[in-house]
Amino acid sequence: MATVIDGKALAKKINEQTTQRVEKLQADYGITPGLVVLIVGTDQASERYVRNKHRTAQRLGINSIVRQLPVDISEAELLKIIQQYNNDPTIDGILVQDPLPDQINEKDVTRTILPEKDVDGFHPVNVGKLFIDDSTKYPVSCTPKGIMTMFDEYGISLKGKKAVMIGRSAIVGKPMAALMINAGATVSILNRYTPDIKDYTKDADIIVSATGQLHLLGPDAIKSGAVIIDVGQNMNEQGHLVGDVDYDDVFDKVGFITPVPGGVGPMTIATLMQQSVDLAEWGMQRGK
Ligand SMILES: NC(=O)C1=CN([C@@H]2O[C@H](COP(=O)(O)OP(=O)(O)OC[C@H]3O[C@@H](n4cnc5c(N)ncnc54)[C@H](OP(=O)(O)O)[C@@H]3O)[C@@H](O)[C@H]2O)C=CC1
Numbered sequence: 001m002a003t004v005i006d007g008k009a010l011a012k013k014i015n016e017q018t019t020q021r022v023e024k025l026q027a028d029y030g031i032t033p034g035l036v037v038l039i040v041g042t043d044q045a046s047e048r049y050v051r052n053k054h055r056t057a058q059r060l061g062i063n064s065i066v067r068q069l070p071v072d073i074s075e076a077e078l079l080k081i082i083q084q085y086n087n088d089p090t091i092d093g094i095l096v097q098d099p100l101p102d103q104i105n106e107k108d109v110t111r112t113i114l115p116e117k118d119v120d121g122f123h124p125v126n127v128g129k130l131f132i133d134d135s136t137k138y139p140v141s142c143t144p145k146g147i148m149t150m151f152d153e154y155g156i157s158l159k160g161k162k163a164v165m166i167g168r169s170a171i172v173g174k175p176m177a178a179l180m181i182n183a184g185a186t187v188s189i190l191n192r193y194t195p196d197i198k199d200y201t202k203d204a205d206i207i208v209s210a211t212g213q214l215h216l217l218g219p220d221a222i223k224s225g226a227v228i229i230d231v232g233q234n235m236n237e238q239g240h241l242v243g244d245v246d247y248d249d250v251f252d253k254v255g256f257i258t259p260v261p262g263g264v265g266p267m268t269i270a271t272l273m274q275q276s277v278d279l280a281e282w283g284m285q286r287g288k
């Protein structure tokens with residue numbers, strides 16, 4: 001029998017802790033964590049995620065600012081806006097929502113956000129710290145970090161495990177692989193050119209899938225008792241939100257599985273809130 005990893009319930013628990021931390025920062029130091037989300041253009045899915053983030057932040061007592069920018073904004077203009085928030089002491093975290101239009105080079109954006117305000121953990125300095133498993137405090141991409149919280153909560157150890165990461169993006173695949181390497185797993189990172197992903201997935205103890213491909217994994221692709229973490233957000237043939245994995249078909253075979261919706265998604269948002277407060281606390285400790 002599979003255990004469902006209930007991301008929604010765990011997110012609620014994390015959000016309660018975050019609320020208490022926000023209250024304490026306010027009571028002890030008169031500080032309210034500030035998060036700014038910049039969204040370029042009017043991608044529907046992006047707008048929905050940003051709305052969710054904004055609502056959650058407000059509920060938790062975080063000062064959340066959402067700025068919708070025109071789809072034809074120049075890169076120079078966007079970088080200037082980021083600089084303004086870099087210099088704004090009321091802002092602790094800056095997030096620029098993916099995807100960005102073609103005229104904007106994502107890496108320029110990533111480099112411009114101060115590492116100390118990089119709530120997504122995308123800045124090269126923070127990515128470098130993750131790869132060297134640095135012992136200081138630094139932000140990490142929220143989706144992979146939230147998945148590590150899920151492993152922890154459900155007593156899933158990575159040490160000595162065979163883990164497969166399907167996808168190699170800067171937001172999910174690479175940082176997730178790094179976290180699993182740091183936790184002692186043996187990690188394979190697959191991409192669209194991997195000739196046959198089953199060669200890897202059928203032996204894996206842990207599979208994290210972040211591809212955005214419907215029906216990527218069925219029961220034939222997985223080992224009995226495997227842990228399945230489904231990051232994908234896809235619309236199926238019936239117009240429902242589903243993951244990369246055929247959930248119902250694999251359910252009886254797996255050990256643990258995250259549902260979509262209600263798995264990784266809510267944990268991404270809870271981790272973003274948690275990390276916004278982390279940045280505010282760390283800033284204060286540095287004597288910002
Ligand atoms: N739940 C959440 O909180 C979040 C969900 N998502 C969702 O996760 C999915 C991935 O997002 P993101 O990482 O941003 O997407 P990207 O498009 O940046 O990356 C997708 C990755 O999947 C790989 N891939 C695509 N098809 C296959 C295949 N058939 N076999 C093996 N690898 C494949 C690509 O390979 P290649 O590099 O070779 O092109 C790429 O590395 C999306 O559905 C997105 O909506 C994303 C972020 C957060």
Ligand SMILES: Nc1nc(=O)c2c([nH]1)NC[C@@H]1CN(c3ccc(C(=O)N[C@@H](CCC(=O)O)C(=O)O)cc3)C=[N+]21
Nearest residue numbers: 049095096097098099120260261262263265266268269
């Ligand atoms: N700079 C940046 N940082 C991000 O973290 C980032 C981004 N850009 N661009 C887009 C992706 C995607 N993403 C999601 C967040 C929450 C859900 C989520 O809450 N999903 C719900 C369903 C929500 C719904 O109803 O659509 C669930 O799975 O239960 C999904 C996806 C963050 N992203």
